Amino acid sequence: MxxxxxxxxxxxxxxxxxxxxxxxxxxxxxxxxxxxxxxxxxxxxxxxxxxxxxxxxxxTTIQEIALLKExxxxxxxxxxxxxxxxxxxxxxxxxxLLETDFFMYLHRVDQRLHSEQFVRSVLFQVLKAVGYLHANWVIHRDLKPSNILLNGDGKAKLADFGFARSFQAPPEALSRDKVRVTHWYQPPEQALGTEM
The missing domain is CATH 3.30.200.20 (Phosphorylase Kinase; domain 1)
Incomplete structure (x- = not known):
């Protein structure tokens, strides 16, 4: 249209x-x-x-709005x-609005067409976003391919801050939250019961 x-x-x-x-x-x-x-x-x-x-x-919605505005x-x-x-x-x-997400890219594009250089570029951009978040005392807690948005120019942007939360130094125990991350993407240390 x-x-x-x-x-x-x-x-x-x-x-x-x-x-x-x-x-x-x-x-x-x-x-x-x-x-x-x-x-x-x-x-x-x-x-x-x-x-x-x-x-x-x-x-959770109020927190997501507050974080996104900042x-x-x-x-x-x-x-x-x-x-x-x-x-x-x-x-x-x-x-x-961005054109697609990394999950769709990985599943729709022929595996032979996946450029190692492009995947490295996306991961580098995600690390820059995560670095910015951590420097501003925010953890995303829902990093997964479908929350990495892409446009046609190869620009990657982190999205969906529904599970994100601000933290302080020293960090509080995460065990106080009922929902910490998407279950399928839990880091091993969290799945094994760490409180930090």
Whole structure:
């Protein structure tokens, strides 16, 4: 769909984003591609649904918003906006849209076409993002291929700060948190019961 067509469509009352196709789903809700009717750019909208009775924004969502608003690094996804809809019981986190993620790249592209140089470049960019986070006392805790977004120019950006948390020196024991990382990507020391 081209931008001119989207700009000419009737703008829904009090709506800034025109929702397009769904990009993915998870336990939190879904991510959709949307068109920003003010900036005329495509964006990603993470819709977080609250299913228990009244409309409450979870502490995890508040923490994710706070961290994303503070992050400013070339290899971390750019935060654009946050919206809430008490009637729909959703919170929407809006960020820049990138073309794909590292998981899709690894599974859609023929293995013979995987350039060692490109994979090294992606990993270097991820390490730069992680270095920035750690220098600012933040740990991501959900590093996995689907949370590394890619654009057509080979730029990699770290996304999904739902499990991220700020820490201090000396670090507090992580055992206080119920959810620490995605279960399939736990580091061995954490799976074996370390508290740091």
């Amino acid at each position: 081209n931008r001119r067509y989207l700009s000419q469509r009737a703008r829904p009352e009090n709506k800034r984003y025109l929702m397009l196709e769904q990009l993915g789903t998870g336990t939190y809700g879904s991510v959709r591609k949307a068109y920003d009717l003010e900036t005329h750019e495509f964006v990603a909208v993470k819709q977080i649904k609250h299913q228990h009775g009244e409309f409450n924004i979870s502490q 992050m400013a690094h070339e290899n971390i996804v750019r935060f654009v906006d946050v919206r809430s809809d008490p009637l729909e019981k959703t919170v929407e986190l809006v960020s820049e």
